[in-house]
Amino acid sequence: MANKFYFHKKRTNKYTIAFYNLENLFDTKDDPNTLDNDFLPSSEKHWNRKRYEKKIVKLGTAISNIGFLKSRKSPVLVGVAEVENLKVLEDLVISKHLKQKEYGIVHYDSPDERGIDVALLYQKQYFEVIDSKTIPLLVDNQVGIRDYTRDILWVTGLLNNEKIHILVNHWPSRRDGAKLTSYKRVIAAEKNREIVNQITVExxxxxxxxxxxxxxxxxxxxxxxxxxxxxxxxxxxxxxxRYRGTTNYKSQWNLFDQIIFSHSFHKYEKGKHSFSDASIFDENFLKIYKGRYKGNPFRTYAGKKYIGGYSDHFPVYVQLKWNKEK
Structure with missing residues (x-):
């Protein structure tokens, strides 16, 4: 179980950066401006306060443990997707296993029709936000009507006093078919590329x-x-x-959840951060433990059936070494 990670050893000079799709982290209140009807107490899924609070605690447990065995600390930065609003993030960061970490939140409401957003959580003792903004992702559907999807979140800040740019994404889905919708994700990639070019010109x-x-x-x-x-x-x-990824569909693994970084992290400089390692956080407590879907992510719902898990995605992470001056 998750508690096996909580033992006390000296903290290291490694810092974990994580990303986690939280799978429909909705509150239980009806928002008339979004399509949140599946996640209400009156819905077929019976999404109620008890289930919501259970998911919050579970997600907090998972996040607090990402990369912990190697760095001896919870992740300093966590990008998240599929959150309904600021309130669910506020509930998450004060949950049982995260409260002591004092995570700050960077969040903006996006134009996504379902009302799901991306956000960045950061441990205030290690990271200071300098600036944040959203970059709209303008894509049309097959008949030329705008497809309202998630904005790109661009956060600039100081990690241990080193300036870092973070782009948090949730690209358009494959719901209407991978090939038919691939052009939308190409547009998303090109928009990120534009931002990278803008940063590196300076x-x-x-x-x-x-x-x-x-x-x-x-x-x-x-x-x-x-x-x-x-x-x-x-x-x-x-x-x-074939045997490992972050999400599984029809017995096939995909690795949709990714963290990509500039080659500048391969340089060793004192007072700076350099790349150490990367992995999928797919510990056993995040998996279905028996039956046909054994080993898959232990999700909250299977269709309309409540099974009480974490998410249908595993988190991913990279670890950076902070090369101290002394």
Missing amino acids: NPEAKIIIMGDFNDDPYSESVKEHLVRHDLFNPMERLLT
């Missing part, structure tokens, strides 16, 4: 982290051909196998 050595649920794998056209160029590195490429 500072070619800028530290940039791009994270999110891309709804595409590391070798998909959007990621491989339109986003990752000579100045970016995708450590997730080596993690996807």
Whole structure:
């Protein structure tokens, strides 16, 4: 169980950066401006206060443990997707296993029709926000009508006093078919590329982290051909196998959840951060433990059936070494 991670040893110079799709973290109140009817007490899913609070505690448990065994601390930055509003994030950061970490929140409401957003959580003792903004993702559907999807969240801040840019994404889904919708994710990749170019024109050595649920794998056209160029590195490429990924559909693993970063993290400089390692956080307590779907992410619902798990995605993370001055 998750508690096995909580033992006391000296903290290291490693800092974990994570991304986690929280799978429909909705509150129980009706928002007339969004399509949240599936997540109300009166819905067929019977999404009520008890179930909501249970999910909040479970997600807090998972987040607090990401990368803990190697760094001896909870992640300093956590990008999240599929959150309904600021209130659910506020409930999450004061939950049982996160309260002591004092996470700050960067969140904006997006135009997504379902009302789901991305956000960034950060431990205030390690990270200071300098600036934040959202970048609209303008894509049309097949008949030329705008598809209202999640904005890109761009946060600039100081991690242990080093300036870092973070882009948090949740790209358009594959719901209408992977091939039919691939152009939307290419547009999303190109918009991230524009931001990267804008940053590096000012500072070619800028530290940039791009994270999110891309709804595409590391070798998909959007990621491989339109986003990752000579100045970016995708450590997730080596993690996807037939037996491992972050989400599973029809017995096939995908690694839609990725963290990509600038090659400047490969440089060793005192007082700066450099790349150490990357992984999928797929510990057993986050998995279905028996039956046909054994080993898959232990999700909250299977269709309309409540099973009380965490999420239908595993988190991913990278770890940075802080090369102290002394």
